[in-house]
Amino acid sequence: MKRSSSIISVLLFAVISTVNSCPPSDRAALLAFKAALHEPYLGIFESWTGTDCCHNWYGVSCDTESKRVAEINLRGESKDLFERAGRYGFMTGYISSEICKLTRLSSITVSDWEGISGEIPKCIASLPFLSILDLNGNKITGEIPADIGKLQRLTVLNVADNQISGSIPASLTNLSDLMHLDLRNNKISGPIPITFGRLRMLSRALLSGNSITGPIPASVCLIYRLADLDLSLNQITGEIPSCLGKMAVLATLNLDCNKITGGLPSTLLNSAVGNLNLSRNALQGKIPDDFGPRSYFTVLDLSHNFLKGPIPKSLSSASYIGHLDVSFNHLCGRIPAGAPFDHLEASSFMYNDCLCGKPLRAC
Numbered sequence: 001m002k003r004s005s006s007i008i009s010v011l012l013f014a015v016i017s018t019v020n021s022c023p024p025s026d027r028a029a030l031l032a033f034k035a036a037l038h039e040p041y042l043g044i045f046e047s048w049t050g051t052d053c054c055h056n057w058y059g060v061s062c063d064t065e066s067k068r069v070a071e072i073n074l075r076g077e078s079k080d081l082f083e084r085a086g087r088y089g090f091m092t093g094y095i096s097s098e099i100c101k102l103t104r105l106s107s108i109t110v111s112d113w114e115g116i117s118g119e120i121p122k123c124i125a126s127l128p129f130l131s132i133l134d135l136n137g138n139k140i141t142g143e144i145p146a147d148i149g150k151l152q153r154l155t156v157l158n159v160a161d162n163q164i165s166g167s168i169p170a171s172l173t174n175l176s177d178l179m180h181l182d183l184r185n186n187k188i189s190g191p192i193p194i195t196f197g198r199l200r201m202l203s204r205a206l207l208s209g210n211s212i213t214g215p216i217p218a219s220v221c222l223i224y225r226l227a228d229l230d231l232s233l234n235q236i237t238g239e240i241p242s243c244l245g246k247m248a249v250l251a252t253l254n255l256d257c258n259k260i261t262g263g264l265p266s267t268l269l270n271s272a273v274g275n276l277n278l279s280r281n282a283l284q285g286k287i288p289d290d291f292g293p294r295s296y297f298t299v300l301d302l303s304h305n306f307l308k309g310p311i312p313k314s315l316s317s318a319s320y321i322g323h324l325d326v327s328f329n330h331l332c333g334r335i336p337a338g339a340p341f342d343h344l345e346a347s348s349f350m351y352n353d354c355l356c357g358k359p360l361r362a363c
Contacts, residue, residue: 021054022062022067022069023068031048033095036094037091037093038092039091054067061073066104070105070106070107071105071106071109072107073107074109074111074113076091093115094118097122100127108134111137113137115139118140119142120140120145120159121145122145124151125146127151131153133154133158133159135158136160137162142166144183149171149174155178155179157181157183158180160183161185161186163186164188173193173199176198178201179201181207182204184206184230186210188210190213191212191213192212192217194219196223197223200222203228205228208230211235214236214237215236218243220241226250227250228251231258236258237258240265240268240278241265242266242268243267245270251273251274253275255278256278261283261284262284262285263284263286273297276300279305281304282306284306285308286309286310287312287326291316291317297320297324300324302325303327304328306330308330308331310332310333315336316339324340327347327350328351333355334357335355335359337357341359
């Protein structure tokens with residue numbers, strides 16, 4: 001009788017362990033994903049042993065109810081890893097398409113390893129619950145999957161600091177829940193989709209350091225939550241949409257190092273934008289005399305353009321100007337006295353046609 005009770009107990013324990021473990025299919029997919037990667041220094045995959053991938057597998061989290069794998073979080077810049085190993089991490093290999101068999105994934109972070117190459121598996125666009133895709137800081141090539149717009153729950157797309165080429169997929173503007181888009185420092189070309197304004201939940205759009213061409217779509221102004229727009233270091237042409245200055249929460253606008261023409265919209269000078277960098281473009285005409293008490297700039301950089309005329313007197317009525325740079329233009333006339341000009345250096349005004357007054361030569 002005691003022997004029968006022991007056998008029943010063992011069987012019950014086995015059943016309970018199986019119920020509380022991740023499915024064998026998820027474990028197999030994780031091991032196939034691991035097989036495509038090589039990480040010799042930190043030993044983060046040493047914990048990937050045993051039958052239960054939901055228990056103490058580094059960087060793996062499971063849904064508490066279904067026991068399916070929900071998150072993969074492997075971040076190379078993790079300080080606790082570095083401190084434990086006494087060295088910097090460096091992972092090579094590629095992201096296997098086996099990851100797509102983890103159909104309950106809500107978050108994939110494989111970032112800042114410097115050596116991971118290959119392409120983004122196209123099948124990632126078929127993961128119905130994915131809300132975070134963070135692959136920044138690697139050497140990933142190829143294009144953003146054309147069907148990325150199928151990820152209707154995606155809130156974060158970060159593939160910055162890779163070697164991704166091709167254009168921004170048109171389907172990307174279908175991501176109605178996307179809040180953070182970071183495509184910086186890749187080899188992306190082509191225009192910004194004209195329907196970019198459909199990303200109504202977007203708060204940060206960081207696209208600098210690519211080869212993006214064409215104009216800034218006016219539809220961007222429809223993104224009422226947008227606080228940070230960085231399109232610098234591209235080949236963008238056309239004029240600055242004046243509606244950018246009417247956006248309620250846009251605080252940072254970096255358009256420097258492009259081929260933008262036309263005038264400086266007066267709307268930007270009395271707006272919510274406090275960090276405005278329009279340097280190294282081909283802006284023409286006068287600086288609008290439309291500054292006022294709402295003008296609050298930590299940075300106002302208009303250098304290296306073709307602006308002419310005087311420095312507007314209304315600039316003195318701005319509530320704050322931290323850093324001002326109008327150098328390398330065709331400005332002429334007397335630099336206004338008083339704040340904010342009394343704390344600026346000569347370098348802020350140099351290489352214009354005929355500016356004079358402090359901190360330059362006397363008029």
